[in-house]
Amino acid sequence: MRAVDIIIKKRDRGELTRDEIRFFVDGITAGTIPDYQIAAWAMAIFLNGMTPRETTELTLAMAESGEVIDLSDIGTPVVDKHSTGGVGDKTSLVVLPILAACGLAIGKMSGRGLGFSGGTLDKMESIPGYRVDLSTEEFKRQLTQIGLVLCGQSKALVPADGKLYALRDVTGTVDSIPLIASSIMSKKIAGGAQAILLDVKVGNGAFMTTLDQARQLADLMTQIGNLAGRKVKAVLADMNQPLGQAVGNALEVREAIATLHNNGPADFRQHCLHMAAHLLLLSQAVDSLAAAYARAEAALADGSAWQKFRQLVQAQGGDVSYVDDPDKLPKASLIEVVPAPRSGYLAQVHARTIGEAAVLLGAGRAQKNDPIDHAVGFIIHHKVGDPIRQGEPLFTIHASRPETLSTAIAAILQAHQIVDRPVPPLPQHYE
Numbered sequence: 001m002r003a004v005d006i007i008i009k010k011r012d013r014g015e016l017t018r019d020e021i022r023f024f025v026d027g028i029t030a031g032t033i034p035d036y037q038i039a040a041w042a043m044a045i046f047l048n049g050m051t052p053r054e055t056t057e058l059t060l061a062m063a064e065s066g067e068v069i070d071l072s073d074i075g076t077p078v079v080d081k082h083s084t085g086g087v088g089d090k091t092s093l094v095v096l097p098i099l100a101a102c103g104l105a106i107g108k109m110s111g112r113g114l115g116f117s118g119g120t121l122d123k124m125e126s127i128p129g130y131r132v133d134l135s136t137e138e139f140k141r142q143l144t145q146i147g148l149v150l151c152g153q154s155k156a157l158v159p160a161d162g163k164l165y166a167l168r169d170v171t172g173t174v175d176s177i178p179l180i181a182s183s184i185m186s187k188k189i190a191g192g193a194q195a196i197l198l199d200v201k202v203g204n205g206a207f208m209t210t211l212d213q214a215r216q217l218a219d220l221m222t223q224i225g226n227l228a229g230r231k232v233k234a235v236l237a238d239m240n241q242p243l244g245q246a247v248g249n250a251l252e253v254r255e256a257i258a259t260l261h262n263n264g265p266a267d268f269r270q271h272c273l274h275m276a277a278h279l280l281l282l283s284q285a286v287d288s289l290a291a292a293y294a295r296a297e298a299a300l301a302d303g304s305a306w307q308k309f310r311q312l313v314q315a316q317g318g319d320v321s322y323v324d325d326p327d328k329l330p331k332a333s334l335i336e337v338v339p340a341p342r343s344g345y346l347a348q349v350h351a352r353t354i355g356e357a358a359v360l361l362g363a364g365r366a367q368k369n370d371p372i373d374h375a376v377g378f379i380i381h382h383k384v385g386d387p388i389r390q391g392e393p394l395f396t397i398h399a400s401r402p403e404t405l406s407t408a409i410a411a412i413l414q415a416h417q418i419v420d421r422p423v424p425p426l427p428q429h430y431e
Helices: 003-012 019-030 035-048 052-061 091-102 120-124 135-145 160-170 177-192 211-227 249-260 266-282 290-302 304-315 351-361 402-415
Strands: 078-082 106-110 147-152 197-203 231-238 334-339 345-349 377-380 393-401 416-419
Touching: 003 019, 003 035, 019 052, 019 160, 035 160, 035 177, 052 160, 052 177, 052 211, 078 091, 078 120, 078 177, 078 266, 091 106, 091 120, 091 147, 091 249, 091 266, 091 290, 091 304, 106 120, 106 135, 106 177, 120 147, 120 249, 135 147, 135 304, 160 177, 177 211, 197 211, 197 266, 211 231, 231 266, 249 266, 249 304, 249 377, 266 290, 290 304, 334 402, 351 377, 351 393, 351 402, 393 402, 402 416
Parallel strands: 078 106, 078 197, 106 147, 197 231
Antiparallel strands: 334 393, 345 416, 377 393
16 A cells, blocks of 8 residues: 555545555654655545545544544543634633632643644643643643633544644645645544533634534545544534734733633633633533523632632643733734724624734744744724724734734734624634
């Protein structure tokens, strides 16, 4: 069996067998298939898709390419959540502490930014000392001790996906339903959680731009999870505008901290409570969504979620003084408030344009080994439907390089569309 023959078969719209998929995934893991062939294979899948059977086989092959963690000895049900990516999506930084404060064990292995979509690990590394590279033993011990882990996938866990994930980011093959589904679910299956909530984003700032695409992805991931013996639920959430106000790593950490202090932007706070409530219900910790929502709200109000976040940072080596005093987090050298050019009503805040501008500033990666500038990004002051007055702050840009400042400002102005007539607000969740 040869890698090139498998690439050609998929290029010509053939359906790969279980053995062909296993051969290719084993080659990715062992390093016997080079990057250029992996990239060609990913592009063939991107262009021609995969059947549900192929996608399930790919998911299981990747999950079994390394260690599969057994969490049955933790003593309490272990849950997990995953977002399919978006702009300003710092949800895990708030939802995970809420759930831990409510008595669940939640062990999440996150990724770095993909294209215009920010990465949870990049955000947490804004905190000096925070370790994302935990061993399986450390993962399980911390989960037992504080009920909360937020780290990267270890090299022993789904190694095939780690290599494929990095290549997808720089080869234009991120937004492929089979590759997204297999990447997410292979990590969730290998990570050992018994209940999984999928936050499937839909809109111009998501990899799934239409509700039909989002439903297809959600259905596929739910089926894969159920076949693997996991409880899985998916929520379709809007990503036609940034979530919250902050876009950029340290800026998003500050916003998450404000939300954990029961403040923060209303849309972001509501989304976090919504997701936490669904996971509490899925784990059978409560018997109704209303009770779950009230329990999650209480964890924010009484400060227990905030204390769990502090425990998380401390347990993984982070300097807690930076979260106790968020002003210590990285700050950009160039900060400029940009006023609204006219009065009217905000009809659009194009999330993808904002995400791409954040990458231009250095908040994300154009190439897989690019460094991250944790300080840069934007504060987007308004939501679709808001009335706007000429001259009031429209957005604030945080930049480190003068040469990117004017280009980014022009892009964000273009992302905002102001019209004369009132515009209804966007829904936060679809179904």
